Amino acid sequence: MHQVRRVAMLSLHTSPLDQPGGGDAGGMNVYVRQLALELAAAGILVDIYTRRTSLELADTVALAPGVNVHHVTAGPFGKVSKESLPELVPQMADAVAAHMRHLSTQPSPAWPAAGAGGGLPGPVPVNVVHSHYWVSGMAGILVARGLDLPLVHTMHTMARVKNKHLPSGQAAEPGIREEGEQQIVAAATRLIANTTAEAAELEAHYDGCEQRIDVVSPGVDLKVFKPAFRDRSRQLRGIAPADFHVVFAGRLQRLKGPHVLVKAAKLLRAERPDIPLRLTFLGARSGNDKYDLGQLVAEAGLAGTAAVLPPVTAAELADWYRSADLVAVPSASESFGLVALEAQACGTAVVATNVGGLPRAVSDGRTGLLVDGRSSRLWAEAIASLHDFPQTRKDMGRAASVFAESFGWENTAAQTMASYDLSLTYQYVAPPGC
The missing domain is CATH 3.40.50.2000 (Glycogen Phosphorylase B;)
Incomplete structure (x- = not known):
């Protein structure tokens, strides 16, 4: 007692x-x-x-x-x-x-x-x-x-x-x-x-x-974040079956690193035009730093590829996670990585920086991939590898949902x-x- x-x-x-x-x-x-x-x-x-x-x-x-x-x-x-x-x-x-x-x-x-x-x-x-x-x-x-x-x-x-x-x-x-x-x-x-x-x-x-x-x-709220109706989630969010959809969720600031994802996508667009990449950023600006993600997206020539949307409720966020082929967490520092855990609970593989608590939140090679640092080259390679091996990505998603069950x-x-x-x-x- x-x-x-x-x-x-x-x-x-x-x-x-x-x-x-x-x-x-x-x-x-x-x-x-x-x-x-x-x-x-x-x-x-x-x-x-x-x-x-x-x-x-x-x-x-x-x-x-x-x-x-x-x-x-x-x-x-x-x-x-x-x-x-x-x-x-x-x-x-x-x-x-x-x-x-x-x-x-x-x-x-x-x-x-x-x-x-x-x-x-x-x-x-x-x-x-x-x-x-x-x-x-x-x-x-x-x-x-x-x-x-x-x-x-x-x-x-x-x-x-x-x-x-x-x-x-x-x-x-x-x-x-x-x-x-x-x-x-x-x-x-x-x-x-x-x-x-x-x-x-x-x-x-x-x-x-x-x-x-x-x-x-x-x-993680396992009643909300769960691996259900992935095709329906893609349809509801307007994601085409052929799109390779990458989602970022969090505050739009340098520490969280959405710009890392933009730079990696720019590389992929130039070197891997065969990847039908689509990016969704969910969040709003935070802090006093001059950080305009929309401008960074435009300067990278990704206006037709990436969408920057405001924060959403937990239920909507779960739908976005399920609509994704992978969720990216390119943080420079993270005490744990709740986004990574929520995404995995939805059955989605995660690519995250190998820093702070993220190695605890993501099982490298089993539920996702950990990237050493925030080099756009390394991030582009990690994203491309999960695109090129869809069965591995699906296996990771299944393992991710099981892994997340112990984090209620x-x-x-x-x-x-x-x-x-x-x-x-x-x-x-x-x-x-x-």
Whole structure:
């Protein structure tokens, strides 16, 4: 029986209610949302805190029974750049702590997973603070200390790792973030890493204590992302039977690398005109870098080959994955690679950069291909190889769907609950070896 009954999740710089694929919304938004839903299904009440960006937002939005999203006020209304958010950390922490104190005096909500009675008896205070990304982690330190609670933190990405793999033209992560992440690693009761590789990076770059790091793989919604009706998906998305369709999904920025795919396609068009290539990019611009993918597509002479479309819902995204012959993930840095996992769950082979958590998300040679680096030549060769061997590609797709079945969100939630329990055990005493 797990000890935790209520969790406060901090996702202050981006809301789980936002559409992933543009701005600051991406895989982390999906992670927070899905993890919260699975924790509630297991009987844990979840309160998600995010910064209010509009007067029109309700104070509290019920995401699902047992899961509430609370909008806290800090700084000016409207969007604030991530570069400005650190200045608001004390305000955000104060607002979250005040709301948590208020909740501790209120009757607990009823929801089926809480048990036969439909709810938990009496007021239920928060047991654990779980922060996501460094800005929330800095606020989480203040909240956890002020309320005498353990802090569990998930980095999602790390400044020193991103700067190590910084693509040309991409602005480096600021020193204040590196310093903040160092403070979080030192202060958190438990740290959650997506992969063993990320755990090793926490140790190597931030002196993280191995005994305080829990490896928890992100999940995929297997009810939505599944290998069904591939021909119908192609027809619905207007993909001709003869097209060799490559899909990219994610934020349109240098770090995610859609331009790598454009350059590879330009090479293929010149050297392999026999490949009836079709590209679909799903996403929106993110960050302050000057990055116009539409212009890059036009300059490459691919206007009739590539389409740049806005982000879509999960159900539509699954259809796009199923309409693809392969999904490309040319990231320069990736803590895990949720897009790669979702695509594989749909039975589609993936070509991904051999970096970060992607070797964990993609089984090289079995469910897809890993490319060393982001050379347009190497990417063109990888894409061409999967075109030239269609049976291999189909075999990879079948293996991919089986591979993804072990990454259900219920497994992620179970492993996270184990981390929460450890945070209560070692709230005041460091685990042996730390």
